[in-house]
Amino acid sequence: xxxxxxxxxxxxxxxxxxxxxxxxxxxxxxxxxxxxxxxxxxxxxxxxxxxxxxxxxxxxxxxxxxxxxxxxxxxxxxxxxxxxxxxxxxxxxxxxxxxxxxxxxxxxxxxxxxxxxxxxxxxxxxxxxxxxxxxxxxxxxxxxxxxxxxxxxxxxxxxxxxxxxxxxxxxxxxxxxxxxxxxxxxxxxxxxxxxxxxxxxxxxxxxxxxxxxxxxxxxxxxxxxxxxxxxxxxxxxxxxxxxxxxxxxxxxxxxxxxxxxxxxxxxxxxxxxxxxxxxxxxxxxxxxxxxxxxxxxxxxxxxxxxxxxxxxxxxxxxxxxxxxx
Amino acid sequence: xxxxxxxxxxxxxxxxxxxxxxxxxxxxxxxxxxxxxxxxxxxxxxxxxxxxxxxxxxxxxxxxxxxxxxxxxxxxxxxxxxxxxxxxxxxxxxxxxxxxxxxxxxxxxxxxxxxxxxxxxxxxxxxxxxxxxxxxxxxxxxxxxxxxxxxxxxxxxxxxxxxxxxxxxxxxxxxxxxxxxxxxxxxxxxxxxxxxxxxxxxxxxxxxxxxxxxxxxxxxxxxxxxxxxxxxxxxxxxxxxxxxxxxxxxxxxxxxxxxxxxxxxxxxxxxxxxxxxxxxxxxxxxxxxxxxxxxxxxxxxxxxxxxxxxxxxxxxxxxxxxxxx
Numbered sequence: 001x002x003x004x005x006x007x008x009x010x011x012x013x014x015x016x017x018x019x020x021x022x023x024x025x026x027x028x029x030x031x032x033x034x035x036x037x038x039x040x041x042x043x044x045x046x047x048x049x050x051x052x053x054x055x056x057x058x059x060x061x062x063x064x065x066x067x068x069x070x071x072x073x074x075x076x077x078x079x080x081x082x083x084x085x086x087x088x089x090x091x092x093x094x095x096x097x098x099x100x101x102x103x104x105x106x107x108x109x110x111x112x113x114x115x116x117x118x119x120x121x122x123x124x125x126x127x128x129x130x131x132x133x134x135x136x137x138x139x140x141x142x143x144x145x146x147x148x149x150x151x152x153x154x155x156x157x158x159x160x161x162x163x164x165x166x167x168x169x170x171x172x173x174x175x176x177x178x179x180x181x182x183x184x185x186x187x188x189x190x191x192x193x194x195x196x197x198x199x200x201x202x203x204x205x206x207x208x209x210x211x212x213x214x215x216x217x218x219x220x221x222x223x224x225x226x227x228x229x230x231x232x233x234x235x236x237x238x239x240x241x242x243x244x245x246x247x248x249x250x251x252x253x254x255x256x257x258x259x260x261x262x263x264x265x266x267x268x269x270x271x272x273x274x275x276x277x278x279x280x281x282x283x284x285x286x287x288x289x290x291x292x293x294x295x296x297x298x299x300x301x302x303x304x305x306x307x308x309x310x311x312x313x314x315x316x317x318x319x320x321x322x323x324x325x
Numbered sequence: 326x327x328x329x330x331x332x333x334x335x336x337x338x339x340x341x342x343x344x345x346x347x348x349x350x351x352x353x354x355x356x357x358x359x360x361x362x363x364x365x366x367x368x369x370x371x372x373x374x375x376x377x378x379x380x381x382x383x384x385x386x387x388x389x390x391x392x393x394x395x396x397x398x399x400x401x402x403x404x405x406x407x408x409x410x411x412x413x414x415x416x417x418x419x420x421x422x423x424x425x426x427x428x429x430x431x432x433x434x435x436x437x438x439x440x441x442x443x444x445x446x447x448x449x450x451x452x453x454x455x456x457x458x459x460x461x462x463x464x465x466x467x468x469x470x471x472x473x474x475x476x477x478x479x480x481x482x483x484x485x486x487x488x489x490x491x492x493x494x495x496x497x498x499x500x501x502x503x504x505x506x507x508x509x510x511x512x513x514x515x516x517x518x519x520x521x522x523x524x525x526x527x528x529x530x531x532x533x534x535x536x537x538x539x540x541x542x543x544x545x546x547x548x549x550x551x552x553x554x555x556x557x558x559x560x561x562x563x564x565x566x567x568x569x570x571x572x573x574x575x576x577x578x579x580x581x582x583x584x585x586x587x588x589x590x591x592x593x594x595x596x597x598x599x600x601x602x603x604x605x606x607x608x609x610x611x612x613x614x615x616x617x618x619x620x621x622x623x624x625x626x627x628x629x630x631x632x633x634x635x636x637x638x639x640x641x642x643x644x645x646x647x648x649x650x
Contacts (some may be wrong), residue, residue, distance in 0.1 A: 091435075091490070110416075129566065139458075139466045143485065143567050150486040154479050160468065161475040165416070241454065242468050 001029045002071060006059065006105070007079035008036035008039040010183065012122070014043070016077060016225050021048045026075060027233055035100060037068060059101035065108035071105065075118040075232055078105060084126055085188060087148035098151035108166040119159065120231045121172040123244060125217070127153040128289050135291035138246060150241065156244040163236075163243050165184055170232045171239060176249035176292065176304075179218035180315035189284040196254070196313055198262055200272035203325030209278035212255035215290040219249040219304045220314040230302055238300060248294040250311060260308040264316070265324045326354045326440035327396060331384065331430070333361035336507065339368070341402060341550050344374045350559055351400060352405070362393060363405065364590040384426035390433035400443040400557055409451055410478060410513060412473035431483055435492040438567060443446045445482065445556045446497040450542070452478040453614050460616035464569060470612065475619060481569040488554035488561075488568050501574035501617065501629075504543035505640035514609040518543065521579070522586055522637055525597035528650030534603035537580035544574040544629045545639040555627055573619040573629040575636060585633040589641070590649050629635060 003020060007013045015034060024032050036042035037055040040225045044052050059065055061081060068075070080101060081289070087094025102121070110114060125132060126149035127142040142153040163170035181194040185206075192209055193216060199206035227247050262270040294302070305311050328345060332338045352354050361367035362380040377547060384405060385388055394401070405426060414418025434440060434623050451474035452467040467478040481497045491494075506519040517534055518541060524531035530574070536571035544552070552572050559634070587595040630636050641647060 072359070133464075141466050142463045142482070144482070145489065147486055147490070147580060150482050154482050157469070157475050157479050157482075161472055164470065165472070241470060 001026060001031045001075065002035070002073040004032040004035045004037065004068060004073040004076040005033055005042075005079065006037050006077070007081060008042035009040050010040035010079060011078075012096070012178070012224055012228075013038065013079050015221050016228055017042075017045045017078070017237060019229065021045045023229075025228070029074075032150075033073075035068065035071075035073060060096055060104045060122070065104040066111075067196060068105070068113060069108050069117070072112065072115050073117060074107070076120070077228055077232075078102065078119065078121045080152075080317045082148070082265075083188075084124075084146055084148040087151060091147060094147050094151060098148065099154055102155045103158060104146045106162050106167070108179070110162060110165075116166065116168050118232055119168045119170045120165075120228055121155060121159050121170065122228070123152045123156050123172045123174045123178055124149065125174050125246070125289055125292065127156065127174060130289075132289050135293040136246070136289050137293050150187075156286075160241070160243055164241060169236055170243050171234055172244035172246070173227050173231050173297075173302075174246045175224055175227070176217040176219050176220055176247055178224055178317070179311060180220065181260075182221070182315070182319045183207050183234055189281050190288075191256070192281070193254075196257060196273050197315065198319075200261060200269045201316065201320060201324050203266050203272075205272050205274055207276045208254065208273050208277060209281040210254065210285055211282070212258070212275075213253055214285055214286075215251065216251035216288065217251045217290070218311060219247065220311045222314045223249075223319055224302045227302055231243045234300060242296070245297045245300070245302070246292050246294040247297050247301055249292065250305050250308050251291050252308050257308055260312045264309060264312050269324065326336075326351060326359040326361070327398040327400040328356055328392060329360045329362065329401040330367075330404065331362050331393075331402070331407060333367035334365050335404060336365035337503070337546060337549055337553075338363065338404050340546050341404070341553055342367075342370045344505055344550050344554065346370045348554075350543045351554070353403050354399075358398075359420055360393065360396075360398060360443075383422070385421055385429045390426075390429040391436075393430070394433050394437060394440070394442070397437065398442060401430070401445070402553055402557075403427065403444065403446045406447075406476075407473070407474040408513075409449075409471055412476065413471055416472060419472050419476060419547050423473065424479055427480045428483060431487050431492070435487060437489075438521045439624050441491065443557055444488075444495045445491045446480060446484050446495065447553070448477045448481050448497045448499045449474065450499050450501055450614055450617065451573070452499060455612045455614075457614050460618040461571070461614050462618050463621045477601065485566070485568055489566060494561055495561055495568050497561050497569035498552050498556050498622075498627075499569070499571045499578045500549055500552070501544050501572055503541040503546055503549055504636060505545065505644070507546070507640070514606050515613075517606070518579075519581070521582060522640065523644075525586060525594045526590060526641065526645060526649050528597075529595050530599055532601045533579065534606040534609055535579060536602075536607070537583070539610060540576065540578045541610075541613065542546050542574035542615070542617050543578045543633070543636060544572065545636045547639045547643055548574075548629045550625055559625060560621060567620065567621070570625070570627070571617050571619040573627055574617065575630050575633050576616050577633050582633055585637050589634060589637050594649065
């Protein structure tokens with residue numbers, strides 16, 4: 001089996017590839033080749049005996065998508081994309097990468113006669129826009145309030161039409177906020193949700209810019225990889241025509257996040273969180289969805305963590321080798 | 326005021342232009358110029374003393390959209406599009422005209438510095454896909470089951486993002502089935518909804534391929550033109566960020582349509598309807614929305630007919646000069 005991962009140099013892309021290498025296969029079939037593509041060169045996955053093609057470049061460039069699928073890979077995980085903040089600042093780049101890049105890939109597949117791969121697309125809860133009901137149901141409309149969310153919502157619609165037409169077997173998964181995101185603190189408005197767990201666990205101070213009462217839905221990087229793998233197992237028959245699915249997550253308040261950290265790592269670690277209210281971040285976060293009632297995903301067998309304690313433990317195991325600073 | 330109508334040679338485009346000529350202006354400002362564009366040449370509107378540019382061609386062709394807005398028209402009614410059946414048969418043409426054409430027009434506007442016209446886009450209830458709740462609420466998700474519906478839903482998302490960014494003042498209106506559609510019978514699966522009224526009134530036989538109990542939502546061509554004009558009066562403040570709106574209509578069964586025809590034109594006219602069940606049409610129609618709860622549109626002042634009698638009377642007045650054959 002030949003697996004393509006776009007956005008392979010990104011955090012989820014690397015974790016997905018590593019997990020596929022560890023599993024040795026997908027849907028019961030051994031993987032003998034990876035094609036890993038991104039704007040920067042992805043690393044060769046450690047411990048993989050098969051062939052690996054590393055491809056860099058712009059998917060929307062003429063011929064790029066055709067080349068990527070020339071060997072007719074069996075499964076494509078399409079994770080590539082410009083992130084929310086960048087797509088908002090650079091209108092052209094966001095549409096070029098997130099819409100034109102996705103469409104180029106879908107078009108290349110459509111034009112490859114007799115070819116219909118499994119295509120797993122990562123969408124985002126950015127497809128939703130406030131005001132929201134108490135919990136967002138599966139049939140809630142998509143009224144994104146960012147260009148990024150718009151590009152994701154459009155890609156979902158394209159994917160569903162290409163799936164309906166039989167050009168591919170598609171599934172789109174709307175990831176909740178990924179927490180705990182590893183790596184350095186960044187300037188994303190959502191960064192603190194991870195920062196207040198990751199930084200104290202690493203012995204550093206973290207800033208909390210919003211109130212304890214802020215509620216949000218989270219899934220660990222490990223759960224996100226699990227969603228991608230589970231999506232690849234679903235059949236057309238199981239999915240029906242509505243192939244774009246909100247993913248489950250752990251819905252909790254910031255106070256509950258801090259309670260988990262305290263329970264698992266102790267009050268001296270939780271004391272590294274400094275409250276420093278930031279009006280701008282508070283305003284941005286107030287427009288985000290709080291609760292997502294991901295009923296269809298749950299029925300289809302997608303599984304997130306059961307509580308925030310599990311998310312903190314997954315981070316300690318996967319990123320800190322089980323150790324707390 | 327300079328008004329552009331795309332799709333100006335089509336039925337709604339012609340009626341909209343005629344109405345604007347009759348009104349003499351829009352939003353209290355006189356119209357001194359029309360640009361009427363379509364793939365075939367639109368007719369010059371009768372009785373208009375101002376300037377009229379007739380433009381033919383493909384909006385998605387390089388430079389075409391830029392040229393169309395070069396004089397910075399104040400209001401653009403974007404009605405152009407390949408119809409549902411054609412977009413389903415010709416995948417490339419549908420995406421080219423309905424998506425790329427619309428995007429080219431939006432892009433031309435974005436690149437015209439300091440320009441932000443009023444932009445009214447005709448979407449369709451084809452953005453919805455079965456299964457449906459009892460009535461479709463304003464916050465119901467868009468899961469189109471045709472490429473046409475997909476292209477309309479994508480155009481709505483683009484319009485909302487371009488509106489949010491301040492490139493234009495946009496509003497998208499989802500038209501219900503237009504009934505009574507004038508002209509010759511056509512092969513559209515929905516054709517009978519109009520046919521069973523139009524043909525008997527003109528002295529001809531009409532085929533009814535579905536059961537009397539089939540329920541659907543209709544608005545007259547006159548009401549559709551009214552929606553377009555009313556949309557042009559709405560401000561950003563009135564609309565908020567959710568600028569794509571389901572339009573109201575008359576929800577009734579085929580039996581109620583026939584009752585109206587009988588009341589208005591007599592049983593001898595209604596007797597011209599021949600029942601000839603067609604399994605294929607019955608199956609297609611069973612996947613269509615029945616009831617649309619267009620609450621926001623009603624609150625914003627959009628008005629359809631109150632009952633099907635008014636739709637039949639509008640047809641007799643507007644198309645038959647008040648006479649029944």
